[in-house]
Amino acid sequence: MSKIESILTESRVFTPSEQLKRSVALTEADIAQMYAKAESDHVGFWSDLAREKLDWFKPFTVGLDDSNAPHFKWFSDGELNVSYNCIDRHLETKSDKLAIIFEADDGTVERYTYKELHDQVCRFANTLVAQGVQKGDRVVIYMPMIPQAVIAMQACARIGAIHSVVFGGFSAESLRDRIDDAGARLVITANAGCRGGKTIPLKKAVDEALEKGGDHVRKVIVFRRTKDDVAMKAGRDIDWYEAEAGMSNYHDPVMVDSEHPLFLLYTSGSTGRPKGVQHSTGGYLLNAHATCEWMFDLNEQDVFWCTADVGWITGHTYVAYGPLSVGATMLMFEGVPTYPDAGRFWQVCQDHGVTVFYTAPTAIRALMKFGSDLPSQYDLSKLRILGTVGEPINPEAWIWYYHEIGGGRCPIIDTWWQTETGAHMLAPFPITPLKPGSCTKALPGIDAAIVDEAGQALEDNEGGLLVIKKPWPSMIRTVWGDDDRYQKTYFPLMGSIKNGDSCYVVGDSAYQDEGGYFWILGRIDDVLNVSGHRLGTMEIESALVSHPQVAEAAVVGRPDDIKGEAVSAFVVLNREIPDEGAERDALIQVLRDWVAKEIGAIAKPDDIRFGTNLPKTRSGKIMRRLLKTLARGEEILQDTSTLEDPSVLEQFKKPKRL
Numbered sequence: 001m002s003k004i005e006s007i008l009t010e011s012r013v014f015t016p017s018e019q020l021k022r023s024v025a026l027t028e029a030d031i032a033q034m035y036a037k038a039e040s041d042h043v044g045f046w047s048d049l050a051r052e053k054l055d056w057f058k059p060f061t062v063g064l065d066d067s068n069a070p071h072f073k074w075f076s077d078g079e080l081n082v083s084y085n086c087i088d089r090h091l092e093t094k095s096d097k098l099a100i101i102f103e104a105d106d107g108t109v110e111r112y113t114y115k116e117l118h119d120q121v122c123r124f125a126n127t128l129v130a131q132g133v134q135k136g137d138r139v140v141i142y143m144p145m146i147p148q149a150v151i152a153m154q155a156c157a158r159i160g161a162i163h164s165v166v167f168g169g170f171s172a173e174s175l176r177d178r179i180d181d182a183g184a185r186l187v188i189t190a191n192a193g194c195r196g197g198k199t200i201p202l203k204k205a206v207d208e209a210l211e212k213g214g215d216h217v218r219k220v221i222v223f224r225r226t227k228d229d230v231a232m233k234a235g236r237d238i239d240w241y242e243a244e245a246g247m248s249n250y251h252d253p254v255m256v257d258s259e260h261p262l263f264l265l266y267t268s269g270s271t272g273r274p275k276g277v278q279h280s281t282g283g284y285l286l287n288a289h290a291t292c293e294w295m296f297d298l299n300e301q302d303v304f305w306c307t308a309d310v311g312w313i314t315g316h317t318y319v320a321y322g323p324l325s326v327g328a329t330m331l332m333f334e335g336v337p338t339y340p341d342a343g344r345f346w347q348v349c350q351d352h353g354v355t356v357f358y359t360a361p362t363a364i365r366a367l368m369k370f371g372s373d374l375p376s377q378y379d380l381s382k383l384r385i386l387g388t389v390g391e392p393i394n395p396e397a398w399i400w401y402y403h404e405i406g407g408g409r410c411p412i413i414d415t416w417w418q419t420e421t422g423a424h425m426l427a428p429f430p431i432t433p434l435k436p437g438s439c440t441k442a443l444p445g446i447d448a449a450i451v452d453e454a455g456q457a458l459e460d461n462e463g464g465l466l467v468i469k470k471p472w473p474s475m476i477r478t479v480w481g482d483d484d485r486y487q488k489t490y491f492p493l494m495g496s497i498k499n500g501d502s503c504y505v506v507g508d509s510a511y512q513d514e515g516g517y518f519w520i521l522g523r524i525d526d527v528l529n530v531s532g533h534r535l536g537t538m539e540i541e542s543a544l545v546s547h548p549q550v551a552e553a554a555v556v557g558r559p560d561d562i563k564g565e566a567v568s569a570f571v572v573l574n575r576e577i578p579d580e581g582a583e584r585d586a587l588i589q590v591l592r593d594w595v596a597k598e599i600g601a602i603a604k605p606d607d608i609r610f611g612t613n614l615p616k617t618r619s620g621k622i623m624r625r626l627l628k629t630l631a632r633g634e635e636i637l638q639d640t641s642t643l644e645d646p647s648v649l650e651q652f653k654k655p656k657r658l
């Protein structure tokens with residue numbers, strides 16, 4: 001691998017004010033002590049934290065079991081229950097404290113105290129048991145961003161069932177793949193979801209998914225989010241409230257082993273179909289809990305708002321689990337940032353007194369476009385910490401967020417992590433000096449480094465592979481049903497270098513500056529990051545090729561001001577290429593809709609170009625680097641002499657921007 005070059009040069013440093021330092025729980029000395037302890041006793045550090053932060057039914061005696069690398073077990077002889085840790089243990093002191101404030105798309109507000117959440121989760125846990133769900137069974141949740149999604153997840157955790165939440169924007173086809181791969185026994189859905197004033201049918205997608213698949217699915221529980229009619233299949237489908245009728249408000253949480261799978265979450269990789277990332281119980285919850293305290297400093301007065309949907313890992317760790325584990329009040333929002341206008345996020349922050357706000361750079365960039373007048377109309381003075389996640393934040397957006405939203409007083413917590421890591425890995429504490437665009441340093445107990453392909457450490461400012469050298473509690477345990485893929489994807493250095501057996505290769509390139517700060521450069525594989533969402537180019541290519549008029553397709557990313565990356569598709573038809581004009585435009589639309597149907601609207605190509613062949617070497621390898629240059633609209637300076645048919649480049653030059 002040639003060394004990866006960085007073109008980003010950002011030298012500003014934002015140091016914390018004395019006032020900020022006084023206002024947060026952890027002092028510089030506390031943080032330094034944590035780093036020192038983690039450095040000197042990695043396993044002891046995590047074990048002590050697990051004892052201090054989580055309630056164990058059966059205490060563990062083994063911290064880390066690494067006898068079967070790269071399969072690591074944390075706290076494996078301990079027993080606990082996640083739902084107990086998120087709810088029950090707070091009841092004595094906080095039963096009337098708000099756990100969830102929910103603002104619906106239409107502005108309706110609902111509030112749930114910890115006691116109310118407890119009762120609802122228990123009732124639903126009893127419902128799941130009554131419907132035949134047992135410990136270890138998989139339950140797919142395909143819900144809008146409403147409290148019932150969290151209730152369903154917590155109820156699964158309570159009975160030891162393994163949930164797999166599928167983002168409501170995924171199509172029936174994607175949903176079916178995930179239901180089948182997980183071997184789900186039950187599906188929880190809503191008749192519809194509400195976003196931006198529109199109603200999005202969800203149950204319909206479940207019906208379609210189960211028409212040709214879902215052989216293991218016995219029951220579908222349907223929450224009626226809207227008054228719209230919903231078709232119910234007799235014997236299989238059951239209304240949420242009807243199913244709950246007569247159920248008790250109490251359910252004794254099922255204690256599970258620390259390593260018991262808490263959930264599967266499907267995410268894209270560079271090859272093959274999305275993989276079911278399997279997370280554990282104790283280790284996962286520990287990092288979710290600790291990072292809510294470390295990065296967000298959550299305390300009794302806070303109102304924490306993470307804007308992520310529960311369909312993504314961020315919505316698991318920082319909506320469904322972390323904030324509840326620390327006993328915080330969190331806000332859930334069903335809508336979109338631009339409805340009824342682009343001031344909605346700021347209105348929600350104002351109306352509910354949000355103190356800690358966590359969102360994605362793509363949302364910041366989109367809202368920045370509307371200028372600073374909108375946020376300035378709202379009282380954002382309660383905000384004290386701002387976070388970002390999902391993709392690198394460009395310094396311009398960072399500075400806007402810092403000044404226009406945070407009033408220059410709130411630290412920007414740029415958190416780098418992944419579905420597989422379970423929780424934040426590289427991120428500042430609120431009082432860490434900040435450099436816009438850098439996610440700063442690895443957390444205590446996270447041993448991150450930059451290495452070359454052979455696993456050798458690189459110098460400062462040299463771009464290379466980001467790796468995590470030691471196991472950490474919330475790491476992925478395996479790929480559901482494909483352990484081989486787990487080992488090959490994440491531990492390619494196994495056996496090749498000293499300690500390579502526990503060297504987790506992230507899939508991102510990055511470098512560390514002289515101050516030890518990490519700067520993420522992007523993915524090293526064919527994974528796209530569109531609006532902070534991971535999409536495999538392969539997935540989109542397979543979707544395109546499954547259309548009857550498409551013979552071949554290649555998909556690459558190109559930089560996009562708002563989305564971070566946009567999807568460019570290069571398509572070879574098995575018919576004549578229609579002339580430019582209405583017919584070609586119509587075909588492009590058909591193919592975009594096809595991808596939306598196969599995967600989901602987020603995967604729709606932003607531009608589609610046609611040619612009579614893809615640019616391939618004589619040995620048949622698609623030259624993706626050329627396609628990337630074309631997608632960017634740049635001149636081709638690379639050597640094209642090895643191409644089988646250089647003339648195709650001309651055909652592909654003309655994009656059809658949509």
Ligand code: PRX
Nearest residue numbers: 389390391392414415416417418419520534
């Ligand atoms: O490339 C990195 C990027 O998002 C990838 C993980 O995507 P996903 O599993 O969907 O999880 C997203 C939410 C945790 C990473 O491999 N990424 C995530 N956070 C950042 C980031 N890139 C730069 N800076 C970040 N803060």
